[in-house]
Amino acid sequence: MKQFLAPRKSPAARSASFVIVGLVLALGSYAGPRAYASSHAALPSGANPCFHKSANIPIPPPAVPNAKADKRYKGQSIVFYGNSVGAGQVQDSALACQFTRQTGIKVKVVPAPQSTTDRYSAMQRFFVNHSSSIDVTMVDVIYPGAFAPYLVDLKKPLASIAKLDYSTIVKNDTIGGHLVAIPYFADFGMLYYRTDLLHKYGYKNPPTTWTQLTAMAKKIQAGEQKHSKNFHGFVFQGNSYEGLTCDALEWINSYGGGTILSHNGQVTIDNPRATAALKLAQSWVGTIAPRGVTSYEEEDARNAFQSGDAAFMRNWPYAYSLGEAKGSKIAGKFAVAPLPHGPHGKSSAATGGWQLAVNKYSKHVQASIAFTAYMASKPAEIWHAEAASLVPAMPSVGSVPGVKKLEPFLTTVGNHTDHVVRPSAALGTRYNQGSTIFFQGVSRILNGSSVNSVIPGVAQQLKTLAAQAH
Amino acid sequence: MAQQTATVDKLAVAAPKKRKSTQLQSKQARLAWLMLAPSIAVILLVAVYPLGRTFYDSLTDAAFSNPVTHFIGLKNYQILLQDSQFWSAFWETIKFAIITVIFEFVLGMIIALVVNSNFPARGAMRAAMLVPWALITVVNAQMWKLMYNDTYGVFNDILERLGIIKSGIAWTSLPSTSLGAISAIDIWKTTPFVALLLLAGLQLISPDVYEAAQVDGASKWQQFWSITLPLLRPAILVTLIFRSMDALRVFDVFITMFGSRPDTMTLAVYDQENIVSFGNVGYGATISVGIFIILAIVIAIYLSVFRLEKS
Numbered sequence: 001m002k003q004f005l006a007p008r009k010s011p012a013a014r015s016a017s018f019v020i021v022g023l024v025l026a027l028g029s030y031a032g033p034r035a036y037a038s039s040h041a042a043l044p045s046g047a048n049p050c051f052h053k054s055a056n057i058p059i060p061p062p063a064v065p066n067a068k069a070d071k072r073y074k075g076q077s078i079v080f081y082g083n084s085v086g087a088g089q090v091q092d093s094a095l096a097c098q099f100t101r102q103t104g105i106k107v108k109v110v111p112a113p114q115s116t117t118d119r120y121s122a123m124q125r126f127f128v129n130h131s132s133s134i135d136v137t138m139v140d141v142i143y144p145g146a147f148a149p150y151l152v153d154l155k156k157p158l159a160s161i162a163k164l165d166y167s168t169i170v171k172n173d174t175i176g177g178h179l180v181a182i183p184y185f186a187d188f189g190m191l192y193y194r195t196d197l198l199h200k201y202g203y204k205n206p207p208t209t210w211t212q213l214t215a216m217a218k219k220i221q222a223g224e225q226k227h228s229k230n231f232h233g234f235v236f237q238g239n240s241y242e243g244l245t246c247d248a249l250e251w252i253n254s255y256g257g258g259t260i261l262s263h264n265g266q267v268t269i270d271n272p273r274a275t276a277a278l279k280l281a282q283s284w285v286g287t288i289a290p291r292g293v294t295s296y297e298e299e300d301a302r303n304a305f306q307s308g309d310a311a312f313m314r315n316w317p318y319a320y321s322l323g324e325a326k327g328s329k330i331a332g333k334f335a336v337a338p339l340p341h342g343p344h345g346k347s348s349a350a351t352g353g354w355q356l357a358v359n360k361y362s363k364h365v366q367a368s369i370a371f372t373a374y375m376a377s378k379p380a381e382i383w384h385a386e387a388a389s390l391v392p393a394m395p396s397v398g399s400v401p402g403v404k405k406l407e408p409f410l411t412t413v414g415n416h417t418d419h420v421v422r423p424s425a426a427l428g429t430r431y432n433q434g435s436t437i438f439f440q441g442v443s444r445i446l447n448g449s450s451v452n453s454v455i456p457g458v459a460q461q462l463k464t465l466a467a468q469a470h
Numbered sequence: 471m472a473q474q475t476a477t478v479d480k481l482a483v484a485a486p487k488k489r490k491s492t493q494l495q496s497k498q499a500r501l502a503w504l505m506l507a508p509s510i511a512v513i514l515l516v517a518v519y520p521l522g523r524t525f526y527d528s529l530t531d532a533a534f535s536n537p538v539t540h541f542i543g544l545k546n547y548q549i550l551l552q553d554s555q556f557w558s559a560f561w562e563t564i565k566f567a568i569i570t571v572i573f574e575f576v577l578g579m580i581i582a583l584v585v586n587s588n589f590p591a592r593g594a595m596r597a598a599m600l601v602p603w604a605l606i607t608v609v610n611a612q613m614w615k616l617m618y619n620d621t622y623g624v625f626n627d628i629l630e631r632l633g634i635i636k637s638g639i640a641w642t643s644l645p646s647t648s649l650g651a652i653s654a655i656d657i658w659k660t661t662p663f664v665a666l667l668l669l670a671g672l673q674l675i676s677p678d679v680y681e682a683a684q685v686d687g688a689s690k691w692q693q694f695w696s697i698t699l700p701l702l703r704p705a706i707l708v709t710l711i712f713r714s715m716d717a718l719r720v721f722d723v724f725i726t727m728f729g730s731r732p733d734t735m736t737l738a739v740y741d742q743e744n745i746v747s748f749g750n751v752g753y754g755a756t757i758s759v760g761i762f763i764i765l766a767i768v769i770a771i772y773l774s775v776f777r778l779e780k781s
Contacts, residue, residue, distance in 0.1 A: 117746075117747065121534075121746070121749075124534050124535075124749070128534065128537075146535070229637070230621040230622065230638075232621075239729060239731070240728070240729055240730050240731035240732065241729050241730065290620055290621055290638075290640065291620055291638075291639075291640035291643055291644065292619060292620035292621065292638075292640035292642070292643045293643075294640075294643045295640075295642055295643045295728075295731075304621070309621065428535075429533075429534070429535030429749070430535070430748075432747045432748055432749075433747075433748040433750075436730060436743065436747065436748070439730075440730065440731070440732040443731055443732060444732060444733065447643070447644075447645055447733065448645065
C-alpha cells in the first residue's frame with residue numbers, strides 16, 4: 001500500500017503541475033499565428049506554407065489581389081479580432097498567413113467570444129477606452145450604428161468591393177455617409193418545405209403568400225396528425241429574443257408594413273399593414289404551429305423540422321446542409337424557397353451576418369485597411385463559401401460553380417427576396433433596447449394579447465428611445 | 471465587540487487610580503481598533519463601496535454609450551415608479567417567492583422530521599436527499615425544459631397515456647402555467663436545502679424533552695406543536711430569511727427557461743437586462759436599489775413577526 005502511494009504527488013504538487021500544463025497550452029496557442037508568419041521562409045519554394053489540406057481547409061487560400069501595393073506597409077504588425085475558436089479561427093489564420101506571405105504585413109489572429117452580446121460588450125470596452133490593441137474586427141450586422149464613432153471610413157479605399165456586396169447591407173453599414181464596415185458574411189431567412197408532403201397533398205409549388213402557406217399547412221397538418229400526433233404545419237422562431245425581431249420583421253415588411261423604424265429614425269410600426277401581418281402570425285400559434293412555438297429558437301425549429309415533424313420551417317441557411325447530411329430523416333425530401341409575402345409587399349428576408357471594420361485608434365490604419373480589403377474581397381468570399389459553406393455577402397458569388405453546388409439556395413432564394421436589415425442604424429447604441437421592446441411586444445401578441453392593444457405602446461416606447469438615440 | 475467593551479468597563483471599575491485606568495482604557499481601545507481595522511477595511515471594500523457606488527450611480531444617467539455622466543437627482547426613481555415592466559416583474563417575483571417558500575418550507579419540514587427519526591440506512595437517505603440541490607441550476611432548468619416540452623416532453627406523454635389530457639400542453643409557453651412550471655423546478659431543487667437547515671435545528675433539541683412529554687402523556691401531535699416548533703424557531707427564522715432572499719433575487723432558472731419574455735421576467739432578470747444588454751448603468755442601479763429596499767422590508771417583516779411571537 002505504501003509503495004503504491006509513494007509515487008503519488010501531493011495535492012499542491014498536482015495543482016502546480018496543472019498550472020504549468022495550462023501555461024504551456026496557453027503559450028502554445030498564443031504562439032500559433034505568429035509561428036505561421038515566421039516559419040515559411042524555411043520551407044522549399046513552390047509549396048504554400050499556409051496550406052495544409054484538412055477538413056477545415058480543403059483548398060488553398062486565394063492570392064492577395066493588391067499584394068504589390070500593400071508591400072508599402074511591410075513589417076507592420078496588426079491584430080485581427082476574428083472568428084471564435086474552432087474551424088473559424090483556423091480558417092482566419094490560413095488567410096492571415098497568406099496575406100503575411102505576400103505583403104509582409106504581420107497579422108495576429110485573436111479569437112473573439114462566440115456570443116454576439118459578449119463580443120459586443122468586449123468591443124464596447126475596447127472602444128470606450130480608445131484602445132489600439134485591436135486593429136481589424138468582425139462586427140455583427142446590428143452594431144455598425146453603435147460603433148460608428150470609433151470606426152474608420154472605408155468608403156473610398158473599399159469602394160470597388162462595396163459595389164459587389166448586397167446593397168442593403170452596404171446601406172446598413174453606412175452611417176452618416178461613412179462606410180464604417182464592409183460586408184463579410186451574410187445570412188438571410190428562408191422558407192424550408194417538405195417536397196414529399198407537398199406532393200402527397202396535391203401541391204406542385206411552395207406557397208408564395210402567407211395565406212397560401214396557412215392553408216397548405218392546415219391541410220397537411222390535419223392529414224399527418226392522424227398517424228403522427230406531434231406533426232405541425234409550420235415552425236419558426238417565436239421565443240422572446242433577437243431571433244423573433246428577425247422573424248417579425250420579415251412578416252411585417254413582406255406585408256408592406258415597413259421596417260419598425262425607417263432608416264432616418266421615424267417609428268413606423270403602428271400601421272394597418274404591420275397590424276395585419278402580426279394578426280396572421282398570432283393566429284398560427286396553437287393552430288398550424290405548436291403552442292410551444294412561443295419558446296422556440298433556431299435549434300428548436302430545426303429539430304422539429306429535421307425529425308420530420310413539420311411541413312414548413314422558417315430558418316437561416318445553416319439548416320440546409322444539416323438537413324441534407326447523412327442520417328438526417330429529411331435528406332432529399334425538402335427544398336427551400338423565398339419566404340411568402342402579404343397582399344401589399346414582397347418576399348422579405350431578414351439580414352444577419354458579419355462585417356469587417358477598422359479601429360479608428362489603430363496605429364496601422366493603412367495596413368489594417370489592406371488586410372480588410374483582402375478578407376472582404378471576392379476571391380476570399382468564394383474561398384469562404386467553398387471551404388466553410390459560409391453565406392457570401394456578394395450576390396454574384398452564388399453563381400460560381402463550386403459555390404452553386406454547395407449552396408444552391410444562394411441563387412434560387414437569395415437573389416429572389418428583399419434583404420431587409422433591422423433598424424440598427426437608426427437606433428445606434430440603443431439598438432438592443434429597441435429590439436427588446438419590439439420582440440417583447442410581439443411575444444405578448446403571440447402569447448395571446450391583442451395586437452391593437454400592444455402595438456401603440458411599443459410605438460410610444462420606441463419613439464422615446466429614438467429621441468434619446470441621437 | 472460588546473464583550474470587549476464590557477471587559478474594558480470592568481477594568482475601569484476595578485482600577486484603584488483613575489488616571490492609570492483611563493490610560494489602560496485608551497490603550498485597550500486603541501488595540502481593539504487596531505485588531506478590527508483589517509475587517510473594517512475589508513467590509514468597506516467589498517460591501518460599503520459597491521453599495522454606496524450603486525446608490526450614487528442610481529442618481530446619474532451613466533450608460534456604456536454615454537461618454538459623459540450627468541448627475542440627475544431622483545429622476546431615475548421617478549421613472550422607476552411609473553415603469554410598468556418593473557412592477558410586472560415585482561409582482562411576478564413576489565408570487566414566485568410566496569409559492570416556493572411555502573411549498574419548500576412545508577415539504578422541507580416533513581422531510582426533516584422523517585430523516586430525523588430512526589430508521590435503517592438513514593445516512594444514505596440524508597445524502598440522497600441532497601442530490602437535486604447539488605446539481606447546477608442552469609443544467610436543471612434545461613433538463614426540466616425538455617421534460618415540459620409540448621411535443622416530446624415526458625410530462626405530457628405520461629398524462630396522455632393516463633388519459634388525463636388529449637393533446638400536449640405547452641407548460642412553459644402558456645401564461646397560465648408558466649409560473650407554476652418554474653416554481654416546481656425551484657421547489658424540487660431547494661426543498662432539500664430547507665430540509666437540511668431544519669434538520670440541523672431538530673438535532674439541537676434534546677431528546678430528554680420529548681421523553682418528559684411522553685411521560686406526561688402528550689401525543690405526537692401535541693409534542694410537535696408545543697415542543698418541536700417553538701424550539702425550532704431560530705432555525706425556522708434563518709431558513710425563511712435565507713429562502714425568501716434567494717427567491718426574491720431569483721435569476722438563473724428564469725433566464726434559462728424564459729430568456730427576456732416580458733410576462734415572466736423577475737426583478738433580477740430585468741435588472742440584468744438593463745445593465746448588461748442595454749448598458750443603462752444608471753437606471754440598472756436604480757432597479758438594484760429597488761430590489762435592496764424590497765429585501766430590507768421583507769427581512770424587517772420577518773424579524774418583527776418573530777419578535778412579536780417571542781414576547
